Amino acid sequence: MPVANPVVPAERLQLSANVAQWYYIEGLSQEQIGARAGLSRIAVARLLNEARKHKIVEIAIKPPIPTVPELESRLMHSFGLRAVRVLERRTAGDAEALRALGSLGALVLGDLLRDNSVFGIAWGSASQAVIRALTPRTLTGVRIVQLVGNVGMTYRQIDAAEQVRSAARVLQAQHVYINSPLVVSSREVAAALREDHSIAEALELAGHSDVALLGIGTTDPESCTTYQAGCISLEELQELQAAGAVGAFCHFYFDLSGKPSPAQRLEECTIGISWEDLHRFGVVVAVAGGRQKARAILGALRTGIPDVLVTDDVAAELVLSFAGA
Numbered sequence: 001m002p003v004a005n006p007v008v009p010a011e012r013l014q015l016s017a018n019v020a021q022w023y024y025i026e027g028l029s030q031e032q033i034g035a036r037a038g039l040s041r042i043a044v045a046r047l048l049n050e051a052r053k054h055k056i057v058e059i060a061i062k063p064p065i066p067t068v069p070e071l072e073s074r075l076m077h078s079f080g081l082r083a084v085r086v087l088e089r090r091t092a093g094d095a096e097a098l099r100a101l102g103s104l105g106a107l108v109l110g111d112l113l114r115d116n117s118v119f120g121i122a123w124g125s126a127s128q129a130v131i132r133a134l135t136p137r138t139l140t141g142v143r144i145v146q147l148v149g150n151v152g153m154t155y156r157q158i159d160a161a162e163q164v165r166s167a168a169r170v171l172q173a174q175h176v177y178i179n180s181p182l183v184v185s186s187r188e189v190a191a192a193l194r195e196d197h198s199i200a201e202a203l204e205l206a207g208h209s210d211v212a213l214l215g216i217g218t219t220d221p222e223s224c225t226t227y228q229a230g231c232i233s234l235e236e237l238q239e240l241q242a243a244g245a246v247g248a249f250c251h252f253y254f255d256l257s258g259k260p261s262p263a264q265r266l267e268e269c270t271i272g273i274s275w276e277d278l279h280r281f282g283v284v285v286a287v288a289g290g291r292q293k294a295r296a297i298l299g300a301l302r303t304g305i306p307d308v309l310v311t312d313d314v315a316a317e318l319v320l321s322f323a324g325a
Helices: 010-025 030-037 041-053 069-079 094-112 125-133 160-171 187-195 197-206 234-242 264-269 275-280 291-302 313-323
Strands: 083-087 118-121 143-146 174-176 211-215 245-249 252-255 283-287 308-312
Touching: 010 030, 010 041, 030 041, 069 083, 069 291, 069 308, 069 313, 083 094, 083 313, 094 125, 094 211, 094 283, 094 308, 118 160, 118 197, 125 160, 125 211, 125 283, 143 160, 143 197, 160 174, 174 197, 187 197, 187 264, 245 291, 252 291, 291 308, 291 313, 308 313
Parallel strands: 083 308, 118 143, 118 211, 143 174, 211 283, 283 308
Antiparallel strands: 245 252
16 A cells, blocks of 8 residues: 655745745855754755755756847947847747847846846836846835836736736836837827826836846738737828838937937827937837847947847848848
């Protein structure tokens, strides 16, 4: 007759969790943990083994993400960037490359986020990939805030509020929403919403972001998320293209030279931070890759808004070629 597994007391499991937290997260040695908890080194080692056995701790080996330092250096010096990470795509498909870009972006953010900072997030597929790759950590006094309103209610692939919630869970931080659509029906509706107390407070906080995570939008209908979400019509998108727009930050469109493109109705009906706010942020991390985003990335870099770029070698080589750098 098989012997039943003994039930481990909850107090023992909690002690294993505490020891694992001190060892794996806080970086204390087994001797330091023993001194803190009044345990022998052997007892600490046994508790760490039990934490793995009971899946309190799960260890994963993550191979290094391949990058291209030569392209990173050229982009950084050509555009005066603070830092650049360029993914070496090799044979990776678009979905795999996006996950890898997210991992690179998460590594960058891990070095930038500090206690008592405001972390602003602009929704998008690139931002979503970064948030999914964030490593859990504990920061004090961090507030995470949306930079623009949510996508259209019928668009379920990306949820701005959920992105903020997810980042807050991982970083054990406070989170603040902008409880409105990205684009509303008229400037009068937009003005009224901006005066709403909760939205006004969120926008005020968002405008003072110490670190901002942005995707780089495009005016290519096949890759334009705001068009696919129904926030902008095909006619409006084609008008922007005719005016020279190649990309967008937070629904503010710009041309290949980095100058804002005329989109008065869209700007007046958009709920989010201002173009001036984008230039005032402490550190802006822009994430985008792929051949279809190259012109948008070049225009984005020429706006002077990004401080850090995370991209892939396909886009990086095209950007440098277009720029003659």
